[in-house]
Amino acid sequence: MLFKTRNFDAAPVALSAEALTVNLPDTPGVPQVLKGIDVTIRQGETVCLVGESGSGKSVTSLAVMGLLPEALKVAGGKILLQGQNLLPLSQAQMRELRAARVAMIFQEPMTALNPVLRVGDQIMEVMELHTRLSAAERRRRAIDIMEQVHLPDVPRIFRSYPHQLSGGQRQRIMIAMALVLEPVLLIADEPTTALDVTTQKQILLLIDELQQKHGTAVLFITHDMGVVAEIADTVCVMKHGEIVEHGPVEQILRHPKADYTRKLLASVPSLAPRDPRAETQDIVLRVSKLNKIYGGGGIFRKLPQAHAAKDVSFSLTRGRTLGIVGESGSGKSTVARCIMRLIDPTSGRIELDGTDIATLSRGGLKPHRKRLQVVFQDPMRSLNPRWTIAQSLIEGPLNYGTPRREAMAEAARLMGVVGLPEDSLRRYPHQFSGGQRQRIAIARAVMMRPDVLVADEAVSALDVSVQAQVLELLDQLQRDLGIAIVFITHDLRVAAQICDEVIVMQRGEVVEHGPAGEVLAHPAHPYTRALIEAAPGRDWDFQNFRSMSESQDAHPA
Known part of the structure; x- marks a missing residue:
């Protein structure tokens, strides 16, 4: 892969953070949020801040913008924008500066x-x-x-x-x-995380194009190492509020010095598909000519129809994973919601162990609900913030007649299965990290002992190391329980790691369907090829770091 090799030594410094320290002053004994970090960005340069959730990436950007929450205080250091220290400025002065000299793009527009x-x-x-x-x-x-x-x-x-x-x-x-x-400086905080690969590629190219046109310095915050490979000139790797490694992008990705950097790189899923699970004759889910049409009504004039799903057909056997991939608006989530009967299909059949649930009434559907469970992208929105984790986990089994004592015992057991302590049951969703909340959402779904689990972008918002852990968890649960999984994703690397079969959707239609290895390695449809070509860092092999990391774990110094 060809990395950026531009030299900025002679370019003027746009931003310099020197020994920047941020504390939680009202919380005794809590470590510093930022521990004297140093970051320099020159005019026209893109510096990527990478690291896991909680590493201090976003706190750094908010400190530069003067937007730190009241609980956080800058305890030391300087933030120099073209030589001007921003820390002594008043809020009114910072408001004048924002957008005019330093601007920010957030993750969710x-x-x-x-x-x-x-x-x-x-x-x-x-x-x-x-x-x-x-x-x-x-x-x-x-x-x-x-x-x-x-x-x-x-x-x-x-x-x-x-x-x-x-x-x-x-x-x-x-x-x-x-x-x-x-502005002199553009801060981009995870601006492409929630976007599909083709839109992501367009946005990355756009930022690079406008940067070169305007000479803007860019501070790009991301956990996606593929994005780093595409856009960075310089990389700063953060962990627990410290910069553990920094240097040119090629040096960091080819010859990382820090163990933490190597582990981050090893966590990036490969585009090389895994070995598929053996296919059985035990078909647990069959979808036939599924259609979902929106529009067409209207009081005064007929509205145009939109085919969100058009003649979608597939079957899934027990213990295997079917991936549905495509851009936003391709119909992936529509198919998932129809399978779950969260929305009603316009026509077609959805057979769960031979029973067509597509047209069942609410009452007729209830006995089948527990056999179909879903994990959404954002567990914070799908978990009740007012309920303890125990209440969220046992709600489903109690609704189906399971005694409370038995449900609590199963909830405690599943906490161990998903790698969380049993006392997590007494806590609330806001007391967990994003990855931990997603583990809880998976545990809640598994509480019902489903035949089919629908995962709708279940790992797209997680950083790479947590993403790898959640994928391993789903894989292990599938091995142990024989669950069939419908995995909705726009990330082809993730699809390659967890899926046995892949369906590619475009504008509501299935344009390609086959074994994951065949579809991803030898795509037949131009749209599939375009998706693969758009994957950030697609031709950079992160897996050599995985073998290095596994070797170090097996033979520690």
């Missing part, structure tokens, strides 16, 4: 954009607050920056609200807002 304002007005609002341009000039510059971020049909999108745009289009609007005033 839907929460960062105002849902009741048209996106064009939101871009113009940035200029209204920081410039004296006329309304006509603000509009002209807003349209110009929207064209620069390659948005289609700019006049229409200018008048649109955030909910009327796709995830990739909303992220492009955020980039336009961030760059419209040509």
